[in-house]
Amino acid sequence: MTTTKIEDLPTVYNAAETEENIYKFWEDNNFFKADAKSPKKPFSIVIPPPNVTGVLHMGHALDETLQDILVRYHRMSGYEALWIPGTDHAGLATQAVVEKQLAKEGLTRQDLGREKFLERTWKWTNEHKGAILDQMKRLGASFDRTRERFTFDKGCSDAVKEVFVKLYEKGLIYKGAYIVNWCPRCQSAISDVETEYETEQGHLWEISYPLKGESGAIIVATTRPETIFGDVAIAVNPTDYKYSELIGKTVVIPLTGREIPIIADEYVDKNFGTGAVKITPAHDPNDFEVGKRHNFKPIWVIDEEGKMKACGEVPSNLHGLDRYEARKQIIKMLDDNHSLLRVREHEHNVGKCQRCNTTIEPLLSEQWFVKMEPLAKEAIAAVKDGRIKFIPERWEKNYLGWMENIRDWCISRQIWWGHQIPAYYHKVTGEMVVAKENPDPENYVQETDCLDTWFSSGLWPFSTMGFPNEETDDFKKFYPTSVLVTGFDIIFFWVARMITMGLEFTGKAPFSTVYIHGLIRDEKGQKMSKSKGNTIDPVVIINKYGCDALRFTMTSLCTYGGQDIKISDERFEYGRNFANKIWNASRFVLMNLDGVDNNEIDFSNLTIADKWILDKLNNVAKEVNTNIENYRIGETAHILYDFFWNSYCDWYVEIAKVQLQDSELKLNTQRVLRYVLDMSLRLLHPIMPHITERVWQLIPKKSEFKAIIVADYPVYKEELSFPEEAKEMELVFETIKSLRNVRQSFNIPMGLNFNIIIHAVEEEKPVFQAIESYIKRMAKVGEISYAEASESTAKKSASAVVSASKIVIPLENLIDFNEEIARQEKKLAKLEGERKSLSGRINNPKFVANAKPEIINQTKDRIEEILIQEKAINDLIESLKS
RNA sequence: GGGUGUUUAGCUCAGUUGGUAGAGCGUCUCCCUUACAAGGAGAGGGUCGGGGGUUCAAGUCCCUCAACACCCACCA
Numbered sequence: 001m002t003t004t005k006i007e008d009l010p011t012v013y014n015a016a017e018t019e020e021n022i023y024k025f026w027e028d029n030n031f032f033k034a035d036a037k038s039p040k041k042p043f044s045i046v047i048p049p050p051n052v053t054g055v056l057h058m059g060h061a062l063d064e065t066l067q068d069i070l071v072r073y074h075r076m077s078g079y080e081a082l083w084i085p086g087t088d089h090a091g092l093a094t095q096a097v098v099e100k101q102l103a104k105e106g107l108t109r110q111d112l113g114r115e116k117f118l119e120r121t122w123k124w125t126n127e128h129k130g131a132i133l134d135q136m137k138r139l140g141a142s143f144d145r146t147r148e149r150f151t152f153d154k155g156c157s158d159a160v161k162e163v164f165v166k167l168y169e170k171g172l173i174y175k176g177a178y179i180v181n182w183c184p185r186c187q188s189a190i191s192d193v194e195t196e197y198e199t200e201q202g203h204l205w206e207i208s209y210p211l212k213g214e215s216g217a218i219i220v221a222t223t224r225p226e227t228i229f230g231d232v233a234i235a236v237n238p239t240d241y242k243y244s245e246l247i248g249k250t251v252v253i254p255l256t257g258r259e260i261p262i263i264a265d266e267y268v269d270k271n272f273g274t275g276a277v278k279i280t281p282a283h284d285p286n287d288f289e290v291g292k293r294h295n296f297k298p299i300w301v302i303d304e305e306g307k308m309k310a311c312g313e314v315p316s317n318l319h320g321l322d323r324y325e326a327r328k329q330i331i332k333m334l335d336d337n338h339s340l341l342r343v344r345e346h347e348h349n350v351g352k353c354q355r356c357n358t359t360i361e362p363l364l365s366e367q368w369f370v371k372m373e374p375l376a377k378e379a380i381a382a383v384k385d386g387r388i389k390f391i392p393e394r395w396e397k398n399y400l401g402w403m404e405n406i407r408d409w410c411i412s413r414q415i416w417w418g419h420q421i422p423a424y425y426h427k428v429t430g431e432m433v434v435a436k437e438n439p440d441p442e443n444y445v446q447e448t449d450c451l452d453t454w455f456s457s458g459l460w461p462f463s464t465m466g467f468p469n470e471e472t473d474d475f476k477k478f479y480p481t482s483v484l485v486t487g488f489d490i491i492f493f494w495v496a497r498m499i500t501m502g503l504e505f506t507g508k509a510p511f512s513t514v515y516i517h518g519l520i521r522d523e524k525g526q527k528m529s530k531s532k533g534n535t536i537d538p539v540v541i542i543n544k545y546g547c548d549a550l551r552f553t554m555t556s557l558c559t560y561g562g563q564d565i566k567i568s569d570e571r572f573e574y575g576r577n578f579a580n581k582i583w584n585a586s587r588f589v590l591m592n593l594d595g596v597d598n599n600e601i602d603f604s605n606l607t608i609a610d611k612w613i614l615d616k617l618n619n620v621a622k623e624v625n626t627n628i629e630n631y632r633i634g635e636t637a638h639i640l641y642d643f644f645w646n647s648y649c650d651w652y653v654e655i656a657k658v659q660l661q662d663s664e665l666k667l668n669t670q671r672v673l674r675y676v677l678d679m680s681l682r683l684l685h686p687i688m689p690h691i692t693e694r695v696w697q698l699i700p701k702k703s704e705f706k707a708i709i710v711a712d713y714p715v716y717k718e719e720l721s722f723p724e725e726a727k728e729m730e731l732v733f734e735t736i737k738s739l740r741n742v743r744q745s746f747n748i749p750m751g752l753n754f755n756i757i758i759h760a761v762e763e764e765k766p767v768f769q770a771i772e773s774y775i776k777r778m779a780k781v782g783e784i785s786y787a788e789a790s791e792s793t794a795k796k797s798a799s800a801v802v803s804a805s806k807i808v809i810p811l812e813n814l815i816d817f818n819e820e821i822a823r824q825e826k827k828l829a830k831l832e833g834e835r836k837s838l839s840g841r842i843n844n845p846k847f848v849a850n851a852k853p854e855i856i857n858q859t860k861d862r863i864e865e866i867l868i869q870e871k872a873i874n875d876l877i878e879s880l881k882s
Numbered sequence: 883g884g885g886u887g888u889u890u891a892g893c894u895c896a897g898u899u900g901g902u903a904g905a906g907c908g909u910c911u912c913c914c915u916u917a918c919a920a921g922g923a924g925a926g927g928g929u930c931g932g933g934g935g936u937u938c939a940a941g942u943c944c945c946u947c948a949a950c951a952c953c954c955a956c957c958a
Contacts, residue, residue, distance in 0.1 A: 011918065197956070204958085222958060235958095272957045279958090286958075349956060394886070398953075401885075405954090488953085523894085525951075556906085559896070563887080564952090566894070574906060577920045588917030630898095638896075638905075653917080737924090743912095744924040750913060780915090837902070846938040855901060855939095 006590045006698070013583035015546025015576075019690045023137060026693075031709050032142045034082035036473035043079035044478040045071060046461050047143060048486050048494070049151060051090035052125055053097050056135040058520040058528060058567065059487060061538040064139050065551045066517060066558070066633060067485045071142055072686035073628050074482075076713035082478050084464050085133050085143035089125065089152035091418035091453040092186055092355055098124050098417070114416050114448075121417050125152075138539060140547050140689045142709070147474070149464045151456040152419070159463035160419045160456050161436040163505060168423075168434040172371045173411075175423075175432075179288040180410050182363035183353040184306035188414040189367050190353060191452060192407060193492050195360055197349040204346035205331065206274060208339050209234060209251040212259055218243070218251055219341060221273025223348055225334065226327045228253060229313045230280040231260055232296040238264035240275055254339035255315060255330070265290050282364045298364050306361050323361070368412035368421060368449065372500070376406045379500040387509045388499060391631045392562045395488060395516050402492055409497075411452045418450030458497035461510035470506070479506065483513040488562070491516070515631050516562055520554075523568035541572055548688035549575030555687055556641065558634035578641060579691050582684070585649045586695040589673045592660060596670040598702035603719070607659060608770060610672045611722035612729040613652040616643065617676050622716035624683050637687055644680050651733070652676065658777045674699060679714045731764065731803055732771045738800035738807065739779035745823060746798060746815045753782035759806040761789045768805070793879045799824075801872040804865075808876075821880050828873045835866040 026032065034044075045067050050060060067083060075081035098121045099109055109117045129150060136143075149156065167173040180189040205225050208217040218234055231253055236243040247264045267290055268277050281291030282298035291298060303309045308326045310319035315333075318326050334340040351360035380403050382388050383396055390396040412421060423434045424444035433439050438446060459467070465479045466472030480502070484495065495514055502510030521527055522534040529535065541550050553575035557565045606614070620643045627636040652673075659669040678699060681692040685708050696708040705711040739756070748754065756775075760768050765786065768775075772784050787793075789805060796812040798820050838859050841847045848856060 012920075013918095220958080224958080267957090269957050274958095277958045284958075286956085348958090351956085398886075401954075492954095557895080560898080561887080563895085568894095570907085571894080573920070577918095580918065580920050584918035584921085586917080591917070632898090634896080642905085649917085650922085654922095657916095740923060741925090747912075750915065750923085834902090841901090841938075844938055848938080850938050851901080858901085 006587065009583075009587050009590075009698075011584065011587070013546070013580045013691065015548065015579065015690070016543065018694045019138075019140070019542075019547050022690045022693045023140065026142065026707070026709055029707065031707065032083070032144050033146055034080055034144055034478070036477040038080040038477075040078060040080040042082070042478050042482075043071070043074035044082040044084070044481045045483060045485065046084045046464055046481055047086060048484075048490070049086045049088040049149075049457065049460060050132045051093050052087045052129055052132070052150075053090055053093045054087075054132050056132060056138075056538055058536055058538055060132075060136065061139055061541075061550060062517060062520055062554050062558075062565070063485060063487065064136055064141050065554055066515070068139070068141050068143075068551075068689070069555065069628070069633060069686040070483060070485070072689060072709065073713060075142070075709065076682065076685065076711060077625075078712075080477070082147070082474075083141075083143040084147050084149065085136070085141070085145060086149035086151070086460075086464060087129055087132060088453060088457055089150065089418065091413060091415050091450060092188065094121060094125065095415050095417040096186075096355075109416060117416055125150075135539065138542050138547060140551065142689070147464070151453070151460065151463075155466070156456050156459065156463045157419060158436075159459045159467050160451065161422050162468040163459060163501065164422055164451070164455075165434055165436055166505070167370060172374060173368060173434075174371065175366060175368050177364060177366050178369070178410070179283075179285040179362050179364050180367050181351060181353075181360045182304065182365070183356065183358050184304065184361050185356050185358040186353060186415075187304060189363075189365065189410055189412060190355075190360075191410045191454075194354045195351045196354050198352055199347055200350045202346050202348050202350070204273060204344045205334075205340060206342040206344075207254065207278075207334060208341050209254065209260075209278075211246070212250040212252050218246055218262060218276050219274045220276045220278045222278055223346060224280075224283070224327075225330050226308070226323050227280040227283045227301060228278065228330065229256060229258075229315075230282050230299040230301040231258075231278045232281060232291060232299060233260050233279040233294065234262045235265045235268050235277045235279050235290055236262065236275060237268040237270045238266065240268070240270045242270075242275060254337055255333055256313065258313070263294055265293065283362055285362050288362075288364060300364070302361060302363070304363070367410050368423075368451075369408040370411055372406040372409055375500045375504055376403045378503045379403055379496065382499060382503055382509050388512060388514060390514045390516060392516065392560065395491060395514070398488075399491055399496060403496060409452075411455050412449040413452055414448075415450050418453060419456055421447040421449050421451060423447040454493050454497055457494055458501045459505075461498055461502060462506050467506065479510075480508045481511045483515055484511040485515045485517065487519050488516050489519065513631075517558060518562045518564040521564050521566050523566055525564070525566055536567060536569060541569070544569075545572040545576040546579055546690075548579050548691050551575070552578055552637060552641075552688050555633050556637040558637075560632050560635065578645070579688065581645055581649060582681075582688070582691055582695070585644070585653060586677060586681075586698070588653060589677050590695075590698055592656075593670050593674060593700055596667065596674065596700065598700075599671065601671045601675055602668050605665075605668045606672070607665060607669075608725045608728055608767075609652065609655040609659070609732070609774070610669070611725035613647065613672065613676055614720045615722040615726040616647050617679055617714075618716055618720035621679065621683060621714040625713070625715055628686070633687075640680075640684050640687070644684070648676060648680060654778055655732075655774055658773050662773075674701065682708060682711055682714050685709065685711075728767055731767050732774055734802045735768075735771070735775055735800075735807065736779045738802055739775070739781065739809070742798045742800060742809055743780070746811065746819075748811070748814060750780060753780050754809055754811060755783040755785070756781055757785050757787050757794065757808040757810070759787045759789045759791060759793060759808065761804045764803060764805050793876055795879050795882065797880075799876045801827075801869045801876070804868045804872070806872050806876065817880055821877055824873050824877050824880070828870060828877070831866050831870050831873070835863055835870070838863050838866075 071081045071083045181195045183190055202223050204221050204223055206219050206221050208219050210217045220234055234251055246262050249262050250259050252259055279287045279290050281288045281296055282300045283302055299313055301309050301314050302323055306323050308314050308318045308321045422436055423432055424438050424446050425432050427443055438444050461481050462479055465475040498510050526534055549572050553572045620639055623639050624636050656669050656673050659665040681696050685692040693708050758768050775781050793808045794810050797808045797810045798815050799808045842859055
């Protein structure tokens with residue numbers, strides 16, 4: 001690090017310049033690199049891999065900051081800390097990006113062919129792979145880039161094959177025809193968790209199906225008349241008397257005349273619609289189940305593109321028509337035919353593709369599935385028996401609820417960019433072999449479908465450590481990982497699957513703690529999204545306020561309950577102002593260290609103020625450790641902010657200014673100033689890494705550590721505990737505050753020093769004498785003289801009661817005595833109110849009988865205290881009136 | 883339909899074993915005091931969503947109602 005002259009440091013903290021240099025300093029010194037051979041205890045985190053297509057957003061900023069705080073804290077606390085970065089190949093998302101590029105050239109992926117398309121996508125990926133991680137450097141992320149991984153790299157692909165084949169061999173992966181959520185735009189199946197439901201205003205059409213061979217008809221209500229050609233039956237509830245006569249009879253589908261039976265099935269709700277449902281097994285999940293129960297063959301009438309199929313079942317004028325266009329025409333045809341009896345407005349939920357918001361088409365097709373139930377058992381047990389703990393705890397319920405009702409996971413995707421399913425079909429016989437490699441490329445062709453991206457993400461905590469080889473140094477040292485940090489939105493997508501796969505394939509939970517934080521929202525509480533235009537770009541914030549300001553602000557907003565976090569641009573002023581405060585307090589200390597030696601604090605020569613700040617620091621260190629260990633990061637930020645600003649800057653530094661004037665105290669005061677600054681910076685370092693490193697490097701000191709990032713994290717030390725002195729300091733604060741209050745109340749200019757007379761009670765007099773210099777300087781007092789506590793006070797004075805003593809300020813010409821009387825009476829009234837309430841308690845025998853003894857004593861002590869102060873104030877008022 | 887969360891100062895929110903409420907911002911007053919005006923000093927501001935209960939004592943525990951937010955399910 002370059003040395004800098006303290007006088008040259010700007011009065012405003014320059015975040016941009018500092019951050020760039022500091023990050024480089026860390027990288028150049030390999031501080032982020034973890035050693036798998038280290039004897040230290042391991043602490044490891046794997047990053048939730050961002051999409052390669054992704055750009056940094058506020059969600060990352062929060063997630064990465066929290067991980068970085070944990071990593072830095074543990075690195076400083078004697079752990080071998082490893083944070084593995086990486087990216088996700090994001091099958092559909094990435095493919096979509098490249099396809100969009102192709103479209104500009106007038107091409108489709110089909111034009112290129114699979115091989116060329118993959119080549120092109122790899123090229124794109126290699127060009128963009130590191131981009132988002134580079135952006136994360138701006139966040140100060142101390143991850144180990146030498147271990148960077150990609151969910152589609154060789155190692156991850158090997159892990160995927162290993163897992164797929166093993167699951168298949170165990171019978172936990174199967175291929176089958178099921179109704180899946182089909183996205184006509186993506187041209188692929190998607191899983192249940194990728195489907196989102198939106199309420200839409202639709203219609204409920206009532207259509208009449210005439211009975212065959214007799215008069216009469218059954219009326220069916222449907223929201224999807226275009227599936228009418230795929231009907232295989234009409235179902236009614238077996239207990240529905242309206243229809244009991246009709247069960248078993250045959251009806252005719254309007255428009256085509258195909259005959260279908262009326263059947264009974266419990267699935268039908270008697271009270272909904274007309275109580276009769278058309279059954280279309282190929283295009284509705286519930287109908288599929290009904291169809292299976294009654295052995296109907298499904299009839300496809302809508303194809304993969306969402307268009308009416310050109311088949312015999314569908315009237316030829318509709319062939320190839322988009323489903324919604326077809327719907328309009330069918331309605332018209334039915335109406336013309338007098339089969340349409342009624343249309344009603346109907347609000348219902350429609351499934352949408354999470355990625356592109358296209359309405360999902362339930363479609364019967366051949367897909368690959370993972371049988372989840374047997375795998376879920378252990379994943380449930382691991383959370384129930386405490387091997388894995390969720391923070392906040394309530395997410396456990398959420399996780400368990402989902403796991404206990406888990407459905408099979410559709411893992412095949414009809415895309416090209418991804419892990420191609422390792423199944424091979426014989427070109428002639430069609431025989432299928434599932435294996436890591438093609439058994440005979442001459443005669444076998446590979447399954448064209450790829451795996452869901454989350455399949456490979458689910459292996460992330462161990463595929464990054466060398467799995468399937470469990471003998472690597474990293475695997476042995478760093479697996480299982482320590483904690484997983486993420487938002488609740490991907491508990492099902494990702495967390496649940498990592499737990500499931502980790503337990504199945506490594507026999508261990510991949511992490512012992514899942515730390516779930518809130519989601520970042522805009523100032524109105526809306527989710528940030530590009531389409532809403534309400535996003536805040538973290539890079540913009542960093543440029544404007546600084547990285548440490550961003551980090552500090554965000555962490556200060558993290559609550560233990562993991563509430564969502566509302567942010568706006570201006571909120572980051574909070575962190576920026578704090579960074580600037582740290583900067584300037586540091587400048588002050590550095591400017592006042594001339595002549596200081598490298599020795600430790602001399603404990604035999606400490607003032608009451610020194611002891612107070614050391615005691616305070618000590619307690620803060622204790623609390624901060626406890627809070628970080630318990631993932632109370634927001635609380636940690638508040639404690640440090642309060643300590644540094646309100647205790648260290650507002651009080652100790654001001655006191656130090658007095659002590660620095662005293663030649664006997666100067667040297668030791670410098671040491672205390674330096675020590676407390678050093679320790680404060682260390683405590684703050686995990687949250688605000690750059691500024692703390694920068695300042696720490698500037699402190700003249702003898703240190704065994706090369707940088708704060710690898711310095712020891714402060715912990716509670718018995719020898720720094722001075723509870724008695726800390727309590728005595730209250731007298732300093734109270735005295736100065738009440739004198740300032742008097743000054744302000746009577747508009748006494750700061751330039752005017754006034755004298756005071758302290759009517760001290762005996763035991764407080766030495767304390768007042770010890771703190772005279774502080775009072776003089778900080779409350780702008782001229783002379784201090786003493787009088788007996790019992791002595792009556794000067795008549796024309798303002799005054800203050802501090803603890804049990806009275807402080808009198810003779811200000812004959814400066815104050816309005818009526819005002820002063822009013823001021824005192826107001827205080828008196830407040831005390832009286834409190835005393836009455838407390839006495840009420842003490843006089844209540846039930847309170848005395850039931851309350852804890854220390855509470856009773858506290859109450860009694862407080863009443864004593866109030867009585868003393870009341871008397872003192874009354875005396876003051878007396879002498880003012882006389 | 884099931885579940886979770888939220889409701890505390892003008893605004894945004896803290897408040898882990900129950901002991902009469904805190905912060906930041908904003909407001910008002912004073913101050914460019916030799917670290918910092920992105921600052922310092924002082925002040926004002928709340929019947930802790932409504933109702934009921936347990937308790938000597940409830941923002942904190944229980945019940946109930948209301949409003950808002952989100953998650954799961956998906957009755958055509």
